Amino acid sequence: MALPSGCDVATLTQALQSADPDEQMQALDACYAMLTDPTLWYWLIGFTVVSALVGALIGKYKNAVVRDTLLGLALGPIGWGISLLLPKAVPKPPCRACGKPITAGDKYCRHCGAPL
Numbered sequence: 001m002a003l004p005s006g007c008d009v010a011t012l013t014q015a016l017q018s019a020d021p022d023e024q025m026q027a028l029d030a031c032y033a034m035l036t037d038p039t040l041w042y043w044l045i046g047f048t049v050v051s052a053l054v055g056a057l058i059g060k061y062k063n064a065v066v067r068d069t070l071l072g073l074a075l076g077p078i079g080w081g082i083s084l085l086l087p088k089a090v091p092k093p094p095c096r097a098c099g100k101p102i103t104a105g106d107k108y109c110r111h112c113g114a115p116l
């Protein structure tokens with residue numbers, strides 16, 4: 001009987017249907033070894049970092065660095081697409097008294113209390 005050497009659906013299914021517990025264990029070990037292969041994780045971490053950096057670049061253009069960095073980090077290229085589709089954030093106007101950004105519609109500055 002040929003023992004499975006790699007982790008793929010066919011060999012795993014076949015091994016799990018087998019009555020031989022050694023064969024089942026060997027198939028599971030092969031899958032475990034593949035999941036714990038450091039190369040896979042280097043790629044995954046590298047991809048995550050690149051996704052966040054590209055998101056940050058899009059965010060810089062869209063005036064929403066934090067939002068777009070998080071989108072890139074969480075969703076990768078899908079997040080970049082969402083960032084690009086979102087409207088460009090309008091920078092908040094500064095308060096005339098203290099210079100800190102104020103929200104449109106506020107009657108008083110949140111930072112210094114000056115009437116707007």
Ligand SMILES: [Zn+2]
Pocket residue numbers: 095096097098099100109110111112113114
């Ligand atoms: Zn102010």
